[in-house]
Amino acid sequence: MSNNIYLPHLVTIEDIYEEAPDVRSFRLVFKDKALRETFDFKTGQFGLYSAFGLGESTFCIASAPTRKGYIQCTFRKSGRVTGGLSELSIGDTMGFRGPYGNFFPVDEWKGKNLVFIAGGIGLPPVRSVIWNCLDRREEFGDITVVYGARTVADLVYKNELQHWGDRNDVRLIQAVDPGGQTPEWQGKVGFVPTVLEEAAPIAENTVAVTCGPPIMIKFVLKALEKLGFSDENVYTTLENKMKCGVGKCGRCNVGDVYVCKEGPVYTAAEVKKMYNDF
Amino acid sequence: MADRILKKENLGKLVASVNGKGGRFIAPVLDARQVVFKDVARAEDIVSDYILARNSYKEYVFPQTEVVADFTVEKHGVDLKSREVEARETVVLGARPCEATSLSSLRAIFTWDYIDEFYTKREDTLVVITVACTKADEACFCTTVGLSPETKTGSDVYLLETESGDYIVETMTEKGKAFVERHKAAFTEGGAKAKALVMPEKIGTIDLNKVGARLKDKSHYDDQVWARLTRKCIGCGACTFVCPTCHCFDITDEGTAFAGERRKNWDACQYDTFTLHASGHNPRHYQYQRWRNRFMCKFNFYPEKFASKGCVGCGRCIRVCPVRLDITEVMEEFSR
Amino acid sequence: MEERLRKKAKELLESGEVKVVIGYGWNRQKTRTSPVFITDAAEVDRLVWNPLCVNNLSIYLTRKFKDIQALGRPAIVAKGCDIRNIVVLITEAQFKREDVYILGMACEGTVYRQELWKGELKPEIMPTKCHNCDVRNPHLADFVVGEKSSFTPPEAPAGMVFDKIKAIDAMGQAGKWAFWINEFSRCIKCYACRQVCSLCYCERCITEKNMPQWIETSAHPRGNLSWNLTRAMHLVGRCTFCGECERACPVNIPLNLVNQKMIQVVKDAFDFRSGYDEKTHPPMIVFSPDDKDDFIK
Ligand SMILES: Cc1cc2nc3c(=O)[nH]c(=O)nc-3n(C[C@H](O)[C@H](O)[C@H](O)COP(=O)(O)OP(=O)(O)OC[C@H]3O[C@@H](n4cnc5c(N)ncnc54)[C@H](O)[C@@H]3O)c2cc1C
Numbered sequence: 032m033s034n035n036i037y038l039p040h041l042v043t044i045e046d047i048y049e050e051a052p053d054v055r056s057f058r059l060v061f062k063d064k065a066l067r068e069t070f071d072f073k074t075g076q077f078g079l080y081s082a083f084g085l086g087e088s089t090f091c092i093a094s095a096p097t098r099k100g101y102i103q104c105t106f107r108k109s110g111r112v113t114g115g116l117s118e119l120s121i122g123d124t125m126g127f128r129g130p131y132g133n134f135f136p137v138d139e140w141k142g143k144n145l146v147f148i149a150g151g152i153g154l155p156p157v158r159s160v161i162w163n164c165l166d167r168r169e170e171f172g173d174i175t176v177v178y179g180a181r182t183v184a185d186l187v188y189k190n191e192l193q194h195w196g197d198r199n200d201v202r203l204i205q206a207v208d209p210g211g212q213t214p215e216w217q218g219k220v221g222f223v224p225t226v227l228e229e230a231a232p233i234a235e236n237t238v239a240v241t242c243g244p245p246i247m248i249k250f251v252l253k254a255l256e257k258l259g260f261s262d263e264n265v266y267t268t269l270e271n272k273m274k275c276g277v278g279k280c281g282r283c284n285v286g287d288v289y290v291c292k293e294g295p296v297y298t299a300a301e302v303k304k305m306y307n308d309f
Numbered sequence: 310m311a312d313r314i315l316k317k318e319n320l321g322k323l324v325a326s327v328n329g330k331g332g333r334f335i336a337p338v339l340d341a342r343q344v345v346f347k348d349v350a351r352a353e354d355i356v357s358d359y360i361l362a363r364n365s366y367k368e369y370v371f372p373q374t375e376v377v378a379d380f381t382v383e384k385h386g387v388d389l390k391s392r393e394v395e396a397r398e399t400v401v402l403g404a405r406p407c408e409a410t411s412l413s414s415l416r417a418i419f420t421w422d423y424i425d426e427f428y429t430k431r432e433d434t435l436v437v438i439t440v441a442c443t444k445a446d447e448a449c450f451c452t453t454v455g456l457s458p459e460t461k462t463g464s465d466v467y468l469l470e471t472e473s474g475d476y477i478v479e480t481m482t483e484k485g486k487a488f489v490e491r492h493k494a495a496f497t498e499g500g501a502k503a504k505a506l507v508m509p510e511k512i513g514t515i516d517l518n519k520v521g522a523r524l525k526d527k528s529h530y531d532d533q534v535w536a537r538l539t540r541k542c543i544g545c546g547a548c549t550f551v552c553p554t555c556h557c558f559d560i561t562d563e564g565t566a567f568a569g570e571r572r573k574n575w576d577a578c579q580y581d582t583f584t585l586h587a588s589g590h591n592p593r594h595y596q597y598q599r600w601r602n603r604f605m606c607k608f609n610f611y612p613e614k615f616a617s618k619g620c621v622g623c624g625r626c627i628r629v630c631p632v633r634l635d636i637t638e639v640m641e642e643f644s645r
Numbered sequence: 646m647e648e649r650l651r652k653k654a655k656e657l658l659e660s661g662e663v664k665v666v667i668g669y670g671w672n673r674q675k676t677r678t679s680p681v682f683i684t685d686a687a688e689v690d691r692l693v694w695n696p697l698c699v700n701n702l703s704i705y706l707t708r709k710f711k712d713i714q715a716l717g718r719p720a721i722v723a724k725g726c727d728i729r730n731i732v733v734l735i736t737e738a739q740f741k742r743e744d745v746y747i748l749g750m751a752c753e754g755t756v757y758r759q760e761l762w763k764g765e766l767k768p769e770i771m772p773t774k775c776h777n778c779d780v781r782n783p784h785l786a787d788f789v790v791g792e793k794s795s796f797t798p799p800e801a802p803a804g805m806v807f808d809k810i811k812a813i814d815a816m817g818q819a820g821k822w823a824f825w826i827n828e829f830s831r832c833i834k835c836y837a838c839r840q841v842c843s844l845c846y847c848e849r850c851i852t853e854k855n856m857p858q859w860i861e862t863s864a865h866p867r868g869n870l871s872w873n874l875t876r877a878m879h880l881v882g883r884c885t886f887c888g889e890c891e892r893a894c895p896v897n898i899p900l901n902l903v904n905q906k907m908i909q910v911v912k913d914a915f916d917f918r919s920g921y922d923e924k925t926h927p928p929m930i931v932f933s934p935d936d937k938d939d940f941i942k
Pocket residue numbers: 077087088089090091092093105106107109110111112113114152155156269270271272273295582584585586587588589849855856
């Protein structure tokens with residue numbers, strides 16, 4: 032078929048990183064050489080990744096568009112497809128279609144301070160923005176990253192966290208939930224929303240980006256409000272179940288909003304205006 | 310000018326002509342004590358005394374199972390082949406005027422920025438031949454959603470039954486004209502008197518504008534009215550499978566670990582796993598929330614987002630529902 | 646009878662003994678009955694009783710309906726055959742006898758399908774189960790509404806379903822296979838048969854288990870057969886022949902034939918019939934929904 036919107040591109044797994052228990056990242060390159068050169072996307076967009084024989088799963092593109100030639104995804108093993116993907120090794124073939132959805136309006140943020148707040152497996156989409164902004168570091172003001180997970184082992188991108196922590200142009204605050212710390216743990220102990228409030232980033236001329244479990248997002252939004260952030264300057268992503276990614280299969284909608292086509296990136300102001308269909 | 314007539318005795322000619330030219334002829338036939346749209350090889354099998362076929366003919370443009378690709382998993386990698394839709398003339402005879410309007414709704418979804426060619430290629434070669442209704446039942450409510458047996462939009466060819474069982478032919482679109490031209494041997498000229506059409510009574514208490522306005526006010530999502538009116542729904546999904554505008558599907562791989570097919574299979578918002586997240590969270594935890602989505606889809610998403618009809622008033626969902634959940638009763642409530 | 650039912654329902658709601666009465670009401674045109682949930686004593690007049698009351702409302706007592714359970718203790722309007730399903734649910738520990746108030750209806754039979762009703766209940770529009778019914782006088786109830794029925798079922802079960810089973814049994818192996826393949830080929834995998842059955846109450850049906858994929862989701866001969874056989878096997882020794890699955894099937898697959906055949910097998914092998922005694926457990930638990938075994942759960 033000349034144009035089969037459901038047909039994935041074949042990609043090769045070039046590298047695998049164990050991030051945390053049941054969480055791993057794949058570095059993927061397109062088999063099609065021409066596509067390797069031309070493939071482009073924006074931060075916040077997602078794709079559908081296939082394990083052939085098992086189906087497709089939705090993950091964000093966790094690498095930054097400023098890094099060409101490959102894409103990266105990070106996923107937690109949680110079902111049939113992610114289970115199948117976990118069994119693949121370096122050199123194996125899988126499928127990818129995308130990029131789909133809208134993106135973080137990074138260009139509009141020029142000259143502003145940025146605060147990134149992520150929990151658990153919510154870091155991948157934020158990571159794409161962080162690298163994108165770090166690769167254009169001079170265009171932005173202060174950059175703060177608040178990242179928490181249940182336990183130390185559950186923190187993903189440990190190497191990168193270390194790298195961000197070592198940089199003097201990034202303020203990194205790491206946290207684990209009470210009880211999740213190890214004796215060596217140097218970061219904070221507490222829930223992300225509380226840690227965020229303690230860190231108290233200034234709201235003026237600042238954009239906040241938050242991703243993570245729904246319950247965390249709910250409290251982070253409250254904390255940001257307390258800190259004086261306006262809903263227009265707070266961005267988050269909605270992660271509804273998706274199958275087609277292109278506005279056809281009818282399952283990702285929150286009321287009349289099709290997250291795959293019109294999202295997944297929304298400001299808190301937009302989220303508050305939606306039908307209560309969460 | 311004399312009308313073009315499709316004589317009862319020429320129906321066989323038409324079937325043969327379509328099938329003979331490599332096309333596919335679909336019409337209502339009796340199968341397991343029900344009238345359903347099916348492939349027809351002999352005109353004798355076609356039923357003319359029916360209200361609506363149980364199924365919608367959407368399955369001929371949007372099949373219940375559609376293979377979109379084949380794959381084999383081998384040592385060196387994966388072999389992936391795209392499927393092609395073979396465009397061939399598909400004729401649906403005996404659609405009703407209400408359901409004929411549903412294709413533009415489906416098209417709106419399947420061409421929303423991304424073009425689903427599995428749908429469009431099939432629809433491009435589909436000829437909808439409507440037979441205007443001379444009978445209706447208590448589930449029919451086309452007039453309440455602004456349609457009627459006289460509605461001709463959506464039909465390529467519009468037929469009126471005559472007293473003698475023949476049809477008066479009116480071509481509505483270029484596609485319809487070309488169809489009649491292509492199979493002209495089956496049509497004759499002449500004059501005939503059409504049977505009177507039925508006019509289902511409009512449900513006077515329902516005002517679609519009011520329904521639309523109330524659905525736009527987002528506070529209704531938390532209103533107990535949904536639980537009250539629709540908690541009897543058992544989530545069987547039958548209403549969505551028979552509905553001419555329901556478009557939802559799942560994408561799934563089937564086969565063995567080494568070779569298989571990627572398929573697009575009908576799915577529906579009425580099923581409890583439809584929106585269930587891998588985390589266990591389900592945004593629509595209760596059945597009435599799923600039903601609310603169906604109603605929203607018909608009377609908000611389709612009209613507001615896609616400027617098309619979500620419900621054509623065919624009444625199929627009412628007839629097929631094992632708990633007789635009547636969508637017009639909910640429309641009435643939202644018309645208050 | 647209707648008046649008696651409404652009066653009792655009113656009493657129950659007013660005294661607070663129950664919080665909801667699950668019964669039958671009219672549709673807008675008063676041509677079909679449909680389930681109603683009465684929570685307000687002022688609304689008991691919505692309750693109706695007539696031969697169109699075909700639905701087996703026991704489905705609403707199962708855990709699939711959490712919002713109904715949240716309303717509080719239910720009273721349920723139930724025919725004897727519906728009560729058989731309630732009995733099975735009690736023996737399978739889905740709830741306790743005292744958790745539900747049973748308004749048993751003395752019954753003279755119902756229609757097979759509501760659309761057959763032309764104002765009179767004639768034998769030819771009644772389902773096979775009614776012609777052989779031995780529970781027209783409810784066998785387990787807190788309150789019985791209506792006059793005692795004097796109907797006695799025939800010695801040897803009779804009716805369309807039994808005739809068809811005999812005819813199919815006579816077809817021989819190949820004939821039988823062909824018959825069922827043809828019937829199941831129409832299946833559209835909508836699972837209405839499962840959704841309507843009060844005994845199919847598993848929260849994760851095997852069809853939704855995708856690790857591994859036990860049952861393919863596409864509607865095609867292989868998948869259909871595995872689904873229809875699975876459904877039948879999971880209901881062995883439990884199914885009461887209430888007929889809801891066949892009524893709900895949008896493509897008219899004669900599921901009653903499958904169910905009755907299974908019932909006969911169980912009766913011949915174990916002399917057991919489900920749904921009569923809430924204290925006796927089925928003799929051969931081939932299937933326990935609460936089993937921890939992964940194959941089942
Ligand atoms: C825009 C977007 C971006 C996302 N980005 C990421 C990301 O970067 N990283 C990430 O990890 N996730 C991400 N997700 C979430 C991710 O898509 C899902 O968690 C993942 O697809 C589920 O895994 P699966 O496909 O293997 O599950 P599937 O096997 O498809 O299972 C999912 C569904 O199957 C059912 N199911 C499967 N197994 C069971 C079982 N054992 N018991 C009961 N039910 C079961 C449930 O209905 C469940 O909802 C994102 C989602 C969206 C929408």
